[in-house]
Amino acid sequence: MSRYRLLAASLAIALSFNAYAAATEHIEFWTMSLKPKFVPYFDDLVKRYQAQHPGVEIEWVDFPADLIQTKLVTRIVAGSPPALVNLNVPWADEYARDGLIVPIDSLLGDGKSSYVKAALDDLTFSGKTYGFPLYSNVTVIAYNTQLFKQAGLTRPPQSLDEQLAYSVQIFEKTGKAGFSPSLAKADGFMLQQGLPILTDGKAAFNSPQHVALIEKLAKAYKAGGILKDSLFAEDNFPAAIAAYNGGRLAMLSAPPTAVKRIQSDASDIYAITDIAPAPLGPTGIVDGGWLIHFAVPAGVNPKLMPEVAKFARFITDDENQLAFAKLANVFPTTIAAANDPYFQHLPPNAGASEKAVAIGAESMKRSRTLYVAGIEDYDELRRALVNAVEAGVTGKRDPKAALDAAVVIWNKKLAKQAH
């Protein structure tokens, strides 16, 4: 008799376990470079969601930015992708073209109206939306007031021309570089200055205006106004902030998050730092708009999609975006959170960090992710453009000749793609 009881009990346990397993929906989401600083925030977020949604199990995984793409593609190929993954806009554009992420219009539902339109526009490729906006960033200028004073400057620059002239003046008076533009993103730099990269499907960055821009940069470079450290590296930010923190750079064009870093890494420099809005180009667009969002990879179980949509909307809703933005010194991408008083009013006795947030919030309205969408092998073409800019700026080649050569490379490639 006892043997039957044991068998029945085992069966009951197995069945109940099976029922539990069937009821549990597992959602894995990936973020980019947010550990360890944001562990308490995400742990709390996961706990809250699981408490509100019994039967749903959330797993948070964080990868460094340089690893996340390889990990993601590997998991998609293996047929076990995460339900949501943090991407930036250029990656999302490329992945959408390759079919590695799926449109989320049906998952957005009514929630679509809660996001800032510019953010959704950045994530719309061929008429379809490919991500839940999470946060965005915008460039402000952190400047060293002491170096400004020594150079006889009384106010921050208001245009690129002024910024270049200031840089040369700073170098002449102090021996320190003025600023470090992000020239590896030469395409965004030109677009922000109202200079097109493509016209009628052909490369158009060798016009007299483009050449004039390179010549201006070359002049400042030659005069010592521009920081040479990693100037054309894919990411010159580490070199630029290291130079600023070391007192070797007068102006740092960076998001408000960087100002927090100055505060923690170089308190003496932070004490003499003031903040100004980044100069608007003729387009009225602020450089450095960098939207991070959650995309849904191809191959996610369709049955899981409703729960994925719920969780994605939860993690990017007003309340959570606001909390994260305050914590990380970034900007929310929902309308209500972006209009929160925190981003609108500068507290009395505000330091450079708070000032950066307030000034950045104002600039956010004019911020976009500047790049050229929809081109196969875009990174390779961009490298040809950056090489041309590097040759022109450093005086290795005549700017016009360098840009002409890059245009030939682009048009050859674009013509092949058109066929």
Next chain:
Amino acid sequence: MKRALGHSWQAYLFLAPALILFAVFSFWPVGYGSYLAFTDYSLIKPAHWVGLDNFRYIFDNAMFVAGLKNSLLFLLIVPAIQVGAMALAVLVNNNLPGIRLFRAAFYVPVVTAISVVGIMWGFMFHEQGMLNYVLMQLRLVNQPVGWLSDDAIALFSVMFVTIWRGLGWYMVMYLAALQSVPAEMQEAAILDGANRWQRFWKITVPMLMPTIMVCTIMSVLAALKAYQEVLVLTQGGPLNATFTALYYAYDQGLKHLKLPRGLAASFVVSLCCIAIMLPCLRYFRPKHR
């Protein structure tokens, strides 16, 4: 005959574990990777044979062509590293006080992590770094040299780091070979009136020939496959001046996930390795068996 067959089966049986490991981790990846270089494989789509398309693409690409030239230029390190390593080995082969410390010191770069090498030499080569500081203090240069930012110099700076990293390894190989040269031969030559220089050229160098061959081949392969130093120091810049063929393969295959192009570049590098190694093997082949 039967007995010989039995013996050879036993030999294969003992070789099997190593052969299986080789097959799984070397032969199969090399074979399959070579096949994929002729396809449009993209991780998410099945591979289709595209013939030489990927090879046409990479040879049409200025970066790969520049990279291949730079990889061949990298071969300049081979004589430098061999002569340097042999000279160091001869020096540390003496019984001087504290010689072990020198041996260890020369070997340290070999075991230093590449990321540390990158940071350290990045500081040294910086325009306001130690190297320029010393040169300017000695009034050997008037203004800072762009060791990594001047496209005419950058590749040589990277090559120098490769030499610095490899010197200790080859020094140890030569040291081991030097210590196996029989003392009786040297003593006999001394009795015959040979001077130090004659003993080195007539006894030591011929005895070192097998080691010279191994070290030369290894350093040729290391030169053609150079990419780690590029990755940590310059990422191919300035103006593609330090792009090597294998760095292009890494850039395309692993960074931009264009695997067939990366594999095609690796395939070309492999062919270059074989083409350069065959004459080396022929030259160093023992004349008397």
